[in-house]
Amino acid sequence: MNIPYTVEERPDTGLTNGKLGIWLFLASEVMLFGALFSTYIILRTGAPEWPHGELNILLGAINTVILITSSVTMVMAWASLKLKDWAKHRLYLIATFVLAGVFLVNKYFEYKDHFDKGEGPWHSTFTAIYFTLTGLHGLHILGGMIVMLYLIGPGARLWKKNPDQFANRIEATGLYWHFVDLVWIFLFPVLYLL
Amino acid sequence: MHSDSAEVKKSIRTYMMIGLALLAFTGITVAANQFHFGVPVAVAVALIIATMKGSMVASVFMHLSHEKKWVYGALILTVLGFLILMTVPSFTNADSIGQPVPAIGGAPAGGHSGH
Amino acid sequence: MDKTGIHPGGEGVQAVAHGHDPHHEELGFWRKYVFSVDHKVIGIQYAFTGLLFLLFGFTLMMIMRWQLAYPGRPIPLIGLWLGQARAPMGIMLPEFYNQLGAMHGTIMVFMGVVPLAVGGFGNFVMPLQIGAPDMAFPKLNMMSYWVYFVGGVTMLASFFMRGGAAQSGWTSYPPLAVISDGQTMWLIGMIFLITSSLLGSINFIVTIVQLRAKGLSYMRLPFFVWAQFVTSFLLLLAFPPLEAAGVLQLMDRVAGTSFFMPSGLVVSGKVLTISGNGNPLLWQHLFWFLAHPEVYVLILPAMGIVAEIIANNTRKPLWGYKALVYSVTFLGFMSFIVWAHHMFMTGMGTTMSAFFQTTTMIISIPSVVILTALLLSLWGASIRFTTPMLFALAFLPMFGIGGLTGLPLGLAPSDIHLHDTYYVIGHFHYVVAPGTIFALFAGIYYWFPKATGRKMNELLGAIHFWGSFICINIVFMPMFIQGLAGMNRRMYDGGAQYAHNAGLPLKLNLVIGMAAWTLGLFQIPFIINFFTSIFWGKTVDRNPWEATTLEWSTPSPPGHGNFLTEPIVYRAPYEYSVPGAAKDFSPQFEPEKA
Numbered sequence: 001m002n003i004p005y006t007v008e009e010r011p012d013t014g015l016t017n018g019k020l021g022i023w024l025f026l027a028s029e030v031m032l033f034g035a036l037f038s039t040y041i042i043l044r045t046g047a048p049e050w051p052h053g054e055l056n057i058l059l060g061a062i063n064t065v066i067l068i069t070s071s072v073t074m075v076m077a078w079a080s081l082k083l084k085d086w087a088k089h090r091l092y093l094i095a096t097f098v099l100a101g102v103f104l105v106n107k108y109f110e111y112k113d114h115f116d117k118g119e120g121p122w123h124s125t126f127t128a129i130y131f132t133l134t135g136l137h138g139l140h141i142l143g144g145m146i147v148m149l150y151l152i153g154p155g156a157r158l159w160k161k162n163p164d165q166f167a168n169r170i171e172a173t174g175l176y177w178h179f180v181d182l183v184w185i186f187l188f189p190v191l192y193l194l
Numbered sequence: 195m196h197s198d199s200a201e202v203k204k205s206i207r208t209y210m211m212i213g214l215a216l217l218a219f220t221g222i223t224v225a226a227n228q229f230h231f232g233v234p235v236a237v238a239v240a241l242i243i244a245t246m247k248g249s250m251v252a253s254v255f256m257h258l259s260h261e262k263k264w265v266y267g268a269l270i271l272t273v274l275g276f277l278i279l280m281t282v283p284s285f286t287n288a289d290s291i292g293q294p295v296p297a298i299g300g301a302p303a304g305g306h307s308g309h
Numbered sequence: 310m311d312k313t314g315i316h317p318g319g320e321g322v323q324a325v326a327h328g329h330d331p332h333h334e335e336l337g338f339w340r341k342y343v344f345s346v347d348h349k350v351i352g353i354q355y356a357f358t359g360l361l362f363l364l365f366g367f368t369l370m371m372i373m374r375w376q377l378a379y380p381g382r383p384i385p386l387i388g389l390w391l392g393q394a395r396a397p398m399g400i401m402l403p404e405f406y407n408q409l410g411a412m413h414g415t416i417m418v419f420m421g422v423v424p425l426a427v428g429g430f431g432n433f434v435m436p437l438q439i440g441a442p443d444m445a446f447p448k449l450n451m452m453s454y455w456v457y458f459v460g461g462v463t464m465l466a467s468f469f470m471r472g473g474a475a476q477s478g479w480t481s482y483p484p485l486a487v488i489s490d491g492q493t494m495w496l497i498g499m500i501f502l503i504t505s506s507l508l509g510s511i512n513f514i515v516t517i518v519q520l521r522a523k524g525l526s527y528m529r530l531p532f533f534v535w536a537q538f539v540t541s542f543l544l545l546l547a548f549p550p551l552e553a554a555g556v557l558q559l560m561d562r563v564a565g566t567s568f569f570m571p572s573g574l575v576v577s578g579k580v581l582t583i584s585g586n587g588n589p590l591l592w593q594h595l596f597w598f599l600a601h602p603e604v605y606v607l608i609l610p611a612m613g614i615v616a617e618i619i620a621n622n623t624r625k626p627l628w629g630y631k632a633l634v635y636s637v638t639f640l641g642f643m644s645f646i647v648w649a650h651h652m653f654m655t656g657m658g659t660t661m662s663a664f665f666q667t668t669t670m671i672i673s674i675p676s677v678v679i680l681t682a683l684l685l686s687l688w689g690a691s692i693r694f695t696t697p698m699l700f701a702l703a704f705l706p707m708f709g710i711g712g713l714t715g716l717p718l719g720l721a722p723s724d725i726h727l728h729d730t731y732y733v734i735g736h737f738h739y740v741v742a743p744g745t746i747f748a749l750f751a752g753i754y755y756w757f758p759k760a761t762g763r764k765m766n767e768l769l770g771a772i773h774f775w776g777s778f779i780c781i782n783i784v785f786m787p788m789f790i791q792g793l794a795g796m797n798r799r800m801y802d803g804g805a806q807y808a809h810n811a812g813l814p815l816k817l818n819l820v821i822g823m824a825a826w827t828l829g830l831f832q833i834p835f836i837i838n839f840f841t842s843i844f845w846g847k848t849v850d851r852n853p854w855e856a857t858t859l860e861w862s863t864p865s866p867p868g869h870g871n872f873l874t875e876p877i878v879y880r881a882p883y884e885y886s887v888p889g890a891a892k893d894f895s896p897q898f899e900p901e902k903a
Contacts, residue, residue: 024514042588074255128566279550292656
């Protein structure tokens with residue numbers, strides 16, 4: 001059965017179903033991370049003291065650079081597709097995937113460092129919210145990587161069958177990925193710098 | 195939409211420029227951390243820079259600047275909900291009828307008004 | 310050939326004529342009935358599962374009521390089977406009473422009412438009413454159901470864990486919830502249930518925006534669709550904070566964090582070795598940020614159902630369609646800024662109390678507008694007292710009582726006396742039980758013919774209605790008396806330990822218990838009616854109620870793809886008794902002249 005407006009846009013809204021769907025999903029994600037930011041505010045304003053310098057600012061900054069770069073490669077992956085440059089598209093998509101992996105590797109070392117010092121989530125409300133915020137963010141990175149892997153692998157076959165639908169999927173993935181980058185843009189100063 | 199390849203080519207330059215701007219702002223925000231501002235100023239500076247970076251990602255990379263009404267509408271509702279969630283619990287916590295009873299352990303329990 | 314211009318025939322689940330899908334292959338049993346992506350099958354799955362959970366949650370309450378009516382007496386029939394951990398010698402332990410209470414609430418709200426009202430009715434009816442072939446994302450729809458199913462099974466399984474099920478109320482306030490048994494499964498179950506709702510809400514919104522038929526503008530949508538639309542936005546934006554909070558509480562329990570745990574807690578004589586500095590009120594904020602919009606999720610679909618049935622059985626357009634639409638939208642917005650009226654007793658100062666009290670009073674206005682519009686729709690009507698109409702009519706005064714009794718709770722000064730008493734239980738049950746659940750029954754009797762091609766029996770329906778209506782009022786009305794006397798909720802002994810409950814308040818527990826068990830008996834005609842009508846009910850054609858909305862233009866039940874030719878909408882949704890028309894209803898899908 002054919003669901004209308006899966007690939008072509010509905011004239012009065014100017015949207016495809018997937019485009020509206022992914023934005024609504026991102027709206028719910030804003031509220032999800034919002035609850036955690038709200039938690040951060042309440043816990044910090046209620047705490048007698050709040051630690052400073054417990055986090056590795058350099059590593060955090062490097063991760064920020066990595067994620068911003070991955071956002072650029074992601075949007076380039078979509079743009080290359082629009083220009084029908086399949087090779088460039090593959091290059092950029094795989095680059096995004098690799099950068100995401102490096103981010104997670106950095107996070108692994110950061111976490112390991114804290115656990116080795118006995119500073120797990122149980123250690124203080126600061127570490128509790130730090131691990132929860134970055135952990136949930138990290139899970140979202142992982143989720144994005146899984147989707148990208150599918151679109152690099154078996155999912156890429158759709159480009160031959162229905163190029164427009166494939167481009168839409170890449171665009172939706174891009175929107176999700178930029179959102180993940182956006183969350184980090186706020187997470188980094190809030191947790192590492194303030 | 196961006197189906198026109200000439201438009202896409204122009205956008206690529208913009209993506210690169212915005213990418214560089216984001217990296218620059220990252221440097222600025224780390225550098226700003228070196229100055230020891232008072233808490234409200236530090237928070238304001240950090241959030242302003244982050245909001246600028248976020249807006250660039252949203253409007254350029256996510257194409258939000260040419261998005262459709264329904265998407266804008268849903269996002270405006272979301273931003274309102276987000277702001278409510280950020281502010282109202284804190285206000286409610288701050289507007290307390292008195293000090294909570296001090297805990298046996300010595301440290302006062304969380305949530306007293308004025309920080 | 311009928312006037313709809315839609316090709317007749319194609320009755321039955323697999324329509325033979327497929328003008329637009331030449332690659333459609335015959336699906337096996339599992340893909341057709343179990344892992345189906347068809348919104349009608351998924352809607353029926355949600356409805357069945359939801360009804361089963363409603364019955365189970367109701368049973369939990371009937372057991373609780375035994376303890377309240379006959380404190381310390383062995384539970385009949387199942388008492389000894391419950392085992393030593395729950396009811397030694399058949400006598401209920403307080404811990405088990407608390408489990409019954411917490412799970413009754415959780416199951417009714419999250420596994421019963423919402424899945425039936427939104428997952429069941431929304432999924433089955435909404436695409437038909439907007440002229441869509443299915444939901445925008447059919448596979449996501451299927452996933453939403455199975456994630457709900459897993460969440461439901463997790464919740465049920467929690468009864469069999471060591472320590473039993475969650476026992477800190479459906480509200481799960483820390484620190485009690487963090488240190489009590491059964492809570493971990495509850496939190497995991499909630500994460501599944503919330504995820505299911507979130508995915509479903511995205512599907513509903515995209516479907517309504519993108520898949521409306523030609524000619525179906527927003528102001529021609531049936532009010533049922535508007536109600537589902539606003540409900541979906543509430544679910545989309547309000548559920549994520551509770552999902553986050555659930556993760557936080559889970560971490561407090563298993564990872565030793567102190568999000569909600571203040572410093573200096575002493576449990577069973579031992580000081581807790583946690584980092585402390587957590588805030589129990591943080592949980593309350595995050596919980597009620599969802600749970601308040603959640604109550605509108607409970608009532609809005611019900612109002613939508615009642616609106617459809619009233620229009621149909623009065624043979625008149627609904628009074629004030631525009632007022633209804635603006636009210637339900639305004640209600641949706643307001644529902645996000647009233648939540649702390651559940652927290653008046655947490656030490657909140659007068660500024661924030663005044664704020665929440667004001668927003669709460671304001672939000673009662675759209676509810677009153679909607680109720681008034683539905684009431685005014687009866688004026689000068691030619692009422693058909695069919696079973697759906699009986700339930701829909703009863704909804705009006707019942708929701709009225711529920712809404713009015715909410716006012717002293719929404720006003721902070723009177724809430725001081727009434728908070729956490731039986732008054733609260735009476736208030737919200739009036740809205741949800743003879744309110745929403747009656748509307749859901751109405752919807753089942755109304756759309757049963759569309760889903761099965763057969764009508765339910767009217768006599769059994771009347772017995773179900775009158776018995777339920779009388780009993781349910783005897784269950785909940787006395788609770789206002791108990792609450793005003795100061796009887797607290799969630800007390801295992803039914804309040805006997807407090808002198809102020811002696812006399813009438815305590816005696817009423819026996820009356821309520823009797824009424825509750827009789828209410829249970831009156832559901833039997835419904836269950837019998839439901840199943841016998843599937844096989845032996847009177848067969849009907851596509852529009853047995855002579856209704857005007859789009860779902861009545863399809864075969865009963867609709868085939869795969871729903872509409873055999875593209876549906877087109879020509880007029881507003883409730884054009885009944887149009888002056889000069891040949892019949893007393895002018896369906897949306899019928900062109901001006903045949």
